[in-house]
Amino acid sequence: MTHRILFAAAALALSSPLAAQDKPQVEAAKPAKIDPQVRTRDLAGTFGGQRVSYRATIQENVLKSDDGKPEAVIVTTSYVQNPRDTSRPVFFIYNGGPGSGSVWLQMGAFGPKRVAIPSDARDDGAPPYPLLDNPDSLLDVADLVFIDPPGTGFSYLTKGTDPKKYYGLEADAKAVATVIRRWINDNGRWNSPKYLGGESYGTTRTAMVVRELEGGTYNDVGLNGLILISTILDFAAREPTPGNEMAYIVTLPNMATAAWFHGKAEAPSAETIAEEARQFAIGPFATALLKGQDLPADERARVRAELSRLTGLSETYLEQADLRVTSQRFYKELLRDRGLTIGRLDSRYTGQDFDNAGETPDADPSFYGIDAGYTAAINAWSRETLGFETDREYQAIGSDPGRNWEWSLSGRGRGAYLNVAPFIGQAMRQNSGLRTFVAQGYYDFATPFFGAELSLNRTGFPQDRIEWKYYGSGHMMYIRDEDRSQLSRDIRAFIRAR
Template identity: 65%
Template sequence: MRTYLMLSAALLAAPLLAQDEKDDAKPAAAEIPPPQVVSKRMSGTFGGQRINYVATAGEVHLKGDDGQPRAAINYYSYVKEPRDPNRPVTFLFNGGPGSGSVWLHMGAFGPKRVAIPSDARDDGAPPYPIVDNPDAILDVTDIVFIDPVGTGFSHVVGKGETKDYWGVTKDAQSVAKVIRLWLNENGRWNSPKYLGGESYGTTRTAAVANELEGSFNDVALNGLILISTILDFGAQAEVEGNDMPYIISLPSYAAVAWYHNKVPNRPASLEQFVAEARSFATGPYASALMKGQALQGPERDQVRAQLARYSGLSEQFLERTDLRPSPGRFWKELLRDRGLTVGRLDSRYTGRDRDTAGEEMDNDPSFYGIDAGYTAGVNAWVRDGLGFKTERSYVTIGNVQPWDWDIGLGEATYYKSVAPYIGKAMRENSGLRVFVGQGYYDFATPFFGAEYALTRTGFPQDRIVWKYYEAGHMMYVRDEDRRKLSADVREFIRGR
């Protein structure tokens, strides 16, 4: 597995930093401390409104059939005062699947955020400012951030084992239990409910929605919030013989080539150029790839020339890839003449590798450009700002392998997609709407992958809202897009 994939906050997770032995040891049931819950009354201005709220950093114990705790899952809730049982509540998490909720919590929707450079520069060294976040959405909804087992401070306890929680379905079941327990404790069963995540968090959103709405004892949802979406892993699997990843990636190639001025006669509008690339990808390019080795002569020449225009790569290089440039090669090749690589999570970022002649990047500059600030920010806010006490390390990106990808029987064993969960939920819940927010410069979850997954048969298109941003995977690191994302999600929630 490529090193840069292991460092992403998106589809795969980085190696978990070593814990002290005392952190890893699981105490006997009698020694398990009760869940820690700390709350503070606070106030802030969000969406132009002054809001009084209760901020809580807490734990929930999930129990086995014997009534003994098996896992301690952490959450961070922000609830407006005075409390209103009919006010919307939104449950949010990140992805990985080993990523803590730090990114959405401290970058987009929480009442405090860590301020790092907005213009794709490295975040450097501390201190990092932790500032009020007027773009938090507390004016329209209460918020609960959840860290699943293996992320944040959440961990197994007693007789619990990670294999009971590390998998598409098992993870979703545990998060659904936390949501039900929170609704019980806070008297919010009749509140409008929103569920959302980023990256694998969108996969988790689909699976959790299935757990909440897929039975008679259901928790009906008003909306799903999908940010940097990955639902159809089969279509995007980079395996020999699968040409879909090249088609799905091409509109992103075009956006990034446009951004870095690698497009001859560059159009003034990014959206216009992306639309052209989309049309080429689903038309002439898809048709050409389907022909395999039969694609020869003038037709091949014409497709190669168009592919060069939309990708920013030379025809000579594209011919050597058999017109199938992989994302990893693109990141390294696009700016090779400048001695730079472009980022995977956010291709506005650039980095300098030790060897500019190499095949792959040394590391993702769009991840090491932000990770230090977010790690410092969440620890400072949760420990010092909210007063949560623990000797455990906050896991921003952790190793949750092996992950059980089984999502069902039959053909789902071979083709992994949780998108049908969303289609089914929308067909069976006429009040369920879906928000999809995508960054143009994101290669971890390319925007065309979301478009492909959610426009198949069975998805009511009139209840899906699409928004795009001129940044990458964590589009909110760009100040303009954080404000736009916040306004778009507010409008979505108010639109119920």
């Protein structure tokens, strides 16, 4: 009798509302299903003087954990010639940050449309911002795939995903390489010529991704070219810390070109003063810095005078700074007598601070002078023309990746010197058909051109397969009309030269 009562009680419990609630709880623990969004449009345009029909595709790519849980949704926007030709090159492109969406290169340089903003270092003002056909797009020579890593653009991490799995030098490279392999496979492009490249941290990413794609024993993805725009590979060139003299050496040529542009230094051209500054930086200036307090007074005087001639700063100021002027101080000091600061991304730009007596600028006039136009353009193009539907905001510069980024490399000690350039050297040595194109702006303090030169001029880099081009603007040289067209011609020639 007792057993029958217990059995009945158990059966009642199983049929009760409380027990019925257990099932949804179990189901809720299962991985959420994401149906990737894909939108296509068939369009046409004239690029490089050729009429090209192409298919634009914006799509979500879902990356999952080993147990099948969706962890990251990465959005790609591709432009592929129609009808498809698998013998055409394909160029995989991203921006930097980390945390920057591909809006800058897509809507400013290589996509079929571009946003029109002032070309002469003026603020882009208020909307509307014209969205124009872009004859400088590379669609006449290559299919284009723009990638927004997690935390950038419309791409995101799903709820509960550990940021460490995607935000970092190696984690980010693995995710991007996975998306590239998947795109190649889904589009039947394994035997197409392949190019890989980006801007700023995107050049760092390129070094890491090429290690992922070509660094394994099996399943290598062969690459034909790397395209580095505003290069940062060796991070000793970042803002200096006490005892690190390299940053002063690397940024000196940028100070000279900025001083020349603003009439504070004399030379026949930016190229001329850049070369004078290179030779001085790597010679007498480096020697003086390394001598420290053993630097003789007469040698110090000679170095100080030449430093003043090149930078446009007074000898008094240089002496007070111990010959070591940080970039932040330079932005503020160069045009202090005019009540102006200069830009970091592009030192052609000027701004006005609240306090002209301060040590450093309030903000970077070369960034706030362009950002609104680009954000408006990518949203209008992706949502209204390509039909992408989302309530997510486009992250032109997302904060989460940078805040959570893991900057160390596995197998290296804590605080180890960060230089990813050797990964490019290794790939070039092991792939005789791999070439590298490097584009640098003379007015770019974010990724100084002299730093890029030093990072790729060391032992282990086949110099006959590295091509250098320089432009009369800054970090985003394509915002200047002349430089955008020249950059397009230079990369077009690089791709055709294979």
